[in-house]
Amino acid sequence: MAAVRLPTLAPRILLSVSQQRLCAARAFSDNQGNSYDLVVIGGGSGGLACSKEAARLGKKVAVLDFVKPSTQGTQWGLGGTCVNVGCIPKKLMHQAAILGHSLNDARAYGWDVPQNVPFSWEWLSDAVQNYVKSLNFGHRVQLKDKNVTYMNALGSLLDQNTIKTVDKNGKEQILKAHDIVIAVGGRPYIPSEIPGAVEHAITSDDIFWKTDPPGKTLVIGGSYIALECAGFLTGVGFDTSVMVRSSCLRSFDKQMSHLVTDYMAAGGTKFLWKCRPKEIEKGSDGRLLVSYITEKGAQQQDTFQTVLFATGRRPDTESINLEGVGVKVDQESRKVIGGHEDDNERSSVSNIYAIGDVLHERPELTPVAIQAGKKLAHRLYGKAGTQMDYTKIATTVFTPLEFASIGLSEDDALIKYGEDILEVYHAFYKPLEFTVPGRDVSQCYIKVVCHREKPQKIDGIHLTGPNAGEILQGLAVAMQCNVSFDQLSKTVGIHPTCAEEVVKLHISKRSGLDPTVTGC
Known part of the structure; x- marks a missing residue:
């Protein structure tokens, strides 16, 4: 960072980056009202971890979290993807499917279990959503207990120290911050070039909040999200197909990926390999007619009650004005490029950082975001701190x-x-x-x-x-x-x-x- 000139009659003094940060921090801490040491944009796992740790270290912190409705109008509370539409509800529904298999196994172990034990999607959905809502409430309580200001508002950058917030009623506020952390995560992507896809399909943002049974379901995509959703839907008894353009779990070991899909196919999940959707039409009975192209170029059709796209996720950065204040983003992924000035999470603007799924070329995993957020808080405000090590990160795909x-x-x-x-x-x-x-x-x-x-x-x-x-x-x-x-x-x-x-x-x-x- 370039040295700054002090407004004094004394000889010019060049300040180091750390000295500049200390002077700026003192200036911000002297201000009242809407001035903060740290403002975190994004209330997911990483943003919450970073904000709470910074507050524990004595800093004045605010968290902005605003959930834009999905294409089907689904919204949720504080906690980000993992809590609301990711890890937590996914694992609970995975467990529901495991219990279904266990009922069948139980007969072999001597339990007199009826052959046709009924399953209720409504009951499962209600139980999962109630637990998620309890986590939303718990996060709000934790922020309050740690003196972190929580704002249910959308944040965008006016300059490197100024954030404009807009709440659901359109009310605007201006915040000043010495440091800013971008932790907005990502959202599922539905290809708009496929007629009817945006209008009629759902994503993982919707399936966990769906109160009516999904029925016969088509999952489009070969990601771990696609396979996990297809796995638990098959496991609880729904007729489920997976449409894959090329291969599944492309970033994982190929041999292991084949074992996963072979097991799913043997368990009843249908795979439409080398196929791509062409159009989705909604019939008068509410069912969805999906036209798709096979590997050989032939067009086929099938009818489903639910179509779920799991064709990737994109960072939720469009409305933040990152590039407008000088933050460099990767032009393909639209994620923040970190690693400037020997700090893994620092952006091209010295006081703006990014953690979690929004950081370019980093694992999109909740524990990674949490640990990166805590370590960042310690580097900024603690007596000592270390860089996040992004190597040797373990992960699990919760397929059947x-x-x-x-x-x-x-x-x-x-x-x-x-x-x-x-x-x-x-x-x-x-x-x-x-x-x-x-x-x-x-x-x-x-x-x-x-x-x-x-x-x-x-x-x-x-x-x-x-x-x-x-x-x-x-x-x-x-x-x-x-x-x-x-x-x-x-x-x-x-x-x-x-x-x-x-x-x-x-x-x-x-x-x-x-x-x-x-x-x-």
């Missing part, structure tokens, strides 16, 4: 057979290191709980991608199976500690668990041996 992953995929590792450098250990295993009811275990699989040279540095761990996320959390800690395959192999497993299969791995792909686990 869960898929957990950390580190490099086998495909990316081969590109980075080459086949001669790598060793891949793998196993198909049989979860004990699947054995008595005779569940299909052909897609339960684990692989560890590592170096051949001892002690065999691990580059990636990937697994499909029940409770995959719970298993990988512990392995994520090990990855942060740079665990080697040698150390993994020396670890004694907990028997009988699915997790122990990771430490029992001993067959490499290079060997060509059968990786199927045949006993204890």
Whole structure:
């Protein structure tokens, strides 16, 4: 940052960036009313974490959060995507589907469960929404307890220190801020070039707040959101199809992605591969006629009660005026470009930062946003602070057979290191709980991608199976500690668990041996 000239008769003094920040912070703290040390635009997980941590460090903080209605008019409360239309309701509906499978398994374990146990979408929807609303209320209480000012208003930048807010009634306010954090996340994208799509289709913004049963559903897209939604809809008994233009879970390991979709297909989810929607028309009976093009160019049609687009998400930055105040955004993704002045979250404007899904080329994951927000608050206002480490981030796709992953995929590792450098250990295993009811275990699989040279540095761990996320959390800690395959192999497993299969791995792909686990 360029040095500033002090308005004094003394000789010119050049101030460092930290000294400039200290002087500016004192000036802002001396002001009253609508002046703040920090204003966070966006009330999702990252924005809330950053604001509460800054307030805990003694700063005057405000959070702006305003939910624009979805294309179908759905709105929700404070907490962002994860709380309202993402992780939380998704996991609860995933659990509903798991319980449905468990009812079938229960008969094999001696429980006299009726063959046709009724399911109520209305009951599930009401329970999920009530829990989400309790979280909305809890977030508001937490902000109040920590003396963070909450404004249910849309914020936009007038300059690098000035924010205009507009509430639902059109009332405007001007805020001054020493620091600004952009944490607006993203929203699902519906391609407007497909006739009828915007008018008649829903997204993940709507499915969790839908009070009437979705019925026969078409999910368009191959993302993890598409597969998770299709998975729980099939699991609770709805006729569900997934239309995929190319492949599913493109940013994940290809072999693992195929296992996930194979398991879903075996469980009743239909896949329309290499197809793309052409038009959606609403009939007089309320059903949706979808015209689509197959891989060979033929046009086909089918009728659905619900069409859900999961074709990607875009950052909610259009109305903020980022570029108008000098914040550089990636022209393709429209996300904030961070990493300026050796700070991972700092934008091209020195006092404006971005965290979470709105930050370019960073994982779109709630725990990432939360940790990045807390670390940023400590760098700005604490005595010490560290940069967010965006490597070795674990994640789980909550499909019917869960898929957990950390580190490099086998495909990316081969590109980075080459086949001669790598060793891949793998196993198909049989979860004990699947054995008595005779569940299909052909897609339960684990692989560890590592170096051949001892002690065999691990580059990636990937697994499909029940409770995959719970298993990988512990392995994520090990990855942060740079665990080697040698150390993994020396670890004694907990028997009988699915997790122990990771430490029992001993067959490499290079060997060509059968990786199927045949006993204890």
